[in-house]
Amino acid sequence: MKSGYSATVIFMSWYNEVEYIRTQAKKNNELFASSLPMIASENVLSPLCREMLITDFHGRYAEGTPGHRYYEGCDIFDKVEEKAIELAKKLFSCHYADVRPTAGTTANIAILKALIKPGETACALDLANGAHISFGKWGAAGVRGINLISYPFNDEEMNIDIDGAVKLIKKVKPKLALNGRSVFLFPSPIQELAEAAHNVGAYLVYDAAHVLGLIAGKQFQDPLREGADVMSGSTHKTLPGPQGGMIVSNHPGDTDEDRSFLKKLSFGVFPGVTSSYHLHHVAAKAIAYAEHLEFGKAYAKQTIQNAQHLAQELHSLGFQVFGEKLGFTKSHQILLAIGPGQGKQASKKIADCGIITNMNTIPGDEDPLNPSGLRLGTQELTRIGMKKSEMEDVALFYKRALIDNESPKKLKKDIKEFRKEYQTLHYCFKEGFRGYDYHTLVK
Numbered sequence: 001m002k003s004g005y006s007a008t009v010i011f012m013s014w015y016n017e018v019e020y021i022r023t024q025a026k027k028n029n030e031l032f033a034s035s036l037p038m039i040a041s042e043n044v045l046s047p048l049c050r051e052m053l054i055t056d057f058h059g060r061y062a063e064g065t066p067g068h069r070y071y072e073g074c075d076i077f078d079k080v081e082e083k084a085i086e087l088a089k090k091l092f093s094c095h096y097a098d099v100r101p102t103a104g105t106t107a108n109i110a111i112l113k114a115l116i117k118p119g120e121t122a123c124a125l126d127l128a129n130g131a132h133i134s135f136g137k138w139g140a141a142g143v144r145g146i147n148l149i150s151y152p153f154n155d156e157e158m159n160i161d162i163d164g165a166v167k168l169i170k171k172v173k174p175k176l177a178l179n180g181r182s183v184f185l186f187p188s189p190i191q192e193l194a195e196a197a198h199n200v201g202a203y204l205v206y207d208a209a210h211v212l213g214l215i216a217g218k219q220f221q222d223p224l225r226e227g228a229d230v231m232s233g234s235t236h237k238t239l240p241g242p243q244g245g246m247i248v249s250n251h252p253g254d255t256d257e258d259r260s261f262l263k264k265l266s267f268g269v270f271p272g273v274t275s276s277y278h279l280h281h282v283a284a285k286a287i288a289y290a291e292h293l294e295f296g297k298a299y300a301k302q303t304i305q306n307a308q309h310l311a312q313e314l315h316s317l318g319f320q321v322f323g324e325k326l327g328f329t330k331s332h333q334i335l336l337a338i339g340p341g342q343g344k345q346a347s348k349k350i351a352d353c354g355i356i357t358n359m360n361t362i363p364g365d366e367d368p369l370n371p372s373g374l375r376l377g378t379q380e381l382t383r384i385g386m387k388k389s390e391m392e393d394v395a396l397f398y399k400r401a402l403i404d405n406e407s408p409k410k411l412k413k414d415i416k417e418f419r420k421e422y423q424t425l426h427y428c429f430k431e432g433f434r435g436y437d438y439h440t441l442v443k
């Protein structure tokens with residue numbers, strides 16, 4: 001044997017690593033089953049949607065559109081995608097739906113690819129005023145090389161300053177007027193924005209990511225009827241489907257120009273920004289649309305009522321809640337001002353107690369890493385059966401954690417006890433399912 005060389009054979013199985021990941025997944029299930037999950041962009045998947053994720057669709061490819069494929073073996077999937085499109089059109093009462101985008105961000109990039117060229121101008125909100133990164137300099141809009149100009153914002157009304165925005169659109173004549181909001185308390189003034197945009201030959205793009213399920217449940221605004229040319233969204237926020245995105249439009253495609261508009265949108269998605277588009281997610285989207293057609297109205301209504309009641313309760317307990325004059329919120333969200341630069345610390349503190357939220361910028365914040373607010377959402381608590389009276393319990397947990405500074409250990413125990421009664425999913429078929437018990441699938 002050569003010196004310095006050891007021929008020891010170490011026998012090790014990588015299965016340990018598999019068990020490690022499985023253990024983490026179980027722990028994560030348990031965490032979310034025993035806490036108050038209140039991140040406004042999240043939700044839990046219904047059992048029937050979940051079933052689609054473990055079907056053979058997962059392993060397959062389909063490029064193109066139903067009936068026009070680059071791969072064989074798509075005939076059955078074609079029926080599923082056609083049904084998903086049909087249900088999406090029904091849900092949003094519109095002429096055109098694309099269920100392929102693999103995320104809300106992907107849907108946005110596809111739209112930007114379709115409707116604007118590098119160097120051209122689009123108007124959008126500032127990140128500090130609640131815009132999403134995909135319409136920001138560091139996100140998709142930046143990737144597309146778009147020149148972004150910000151709308152003026154009204155802090156008190158937590159909304160676009162519409163007079164200022166109309167003047168801006170008239171002056172800069174953008175290619176696109178964008179409306180995308182991750183802090184989305186009140187409906188945007190779409191009618192006025194769309195009119196101003198159309199007067200200068202621009203399209204109005206409504207990114208409904210957060211509020212897609214509220215719109216589909218007819219409890220928010222109706223962007224396609226108010227003048228938006230195209231609407232994108234995530235299929236996993238207030239629309240409680242699989243993680244993914246979609247695009248809808250009410251352009252009828254009845255003239256050459258209109259057909260060309262829709263064709264550009266379709267080309268934006270494929271070949272633009274997808275190849276395989278996660279067929280199991282498309283199947284799960286179809287089921288989520290059907291469930292939302294059945295239960296979406298009641299779900300959206302209860303979600304918003306819960307947000308309004310929780311905001312009122314938090315305000316009464318001494319929290320500074322945005323939008324007071326307008327009733328705090330008309331969506332699933334609540335924005336709290338916690339103190340200058342205190343958002344991160346506050347979100348960590350309540351996470352230790354079992355309340356999962358995120359720090360968020362509020363108007364005036366300049367450093368996104370040290371924001372001054374917390375953003376809350378009621379869509380998941382609503383889905384597991386909570387109503388107005390439970391919002392009073394939830395508000396008290398916030399007070400005990402952030403105002404009374406109670407011990408996180410004690411609070412965590414109390415929250416775990418409180419959560420025991422809310423373990424099944426509502427507003428879906430096969431309601432009784434214990435939504436967080438996924439790990440029982442593999443024994």
Ligand SMILES: *Cc1c(COP(=O)(O)O)cnc(C)c1O
Nearest residue numbers: 103104105132180181182209234
């Ligand atoms: C969440 C969000 C997105 C991105 O959606 P993903 O599905 O996470 O990619 C886009 N726009 C807005 C306004 C959002 O809030």
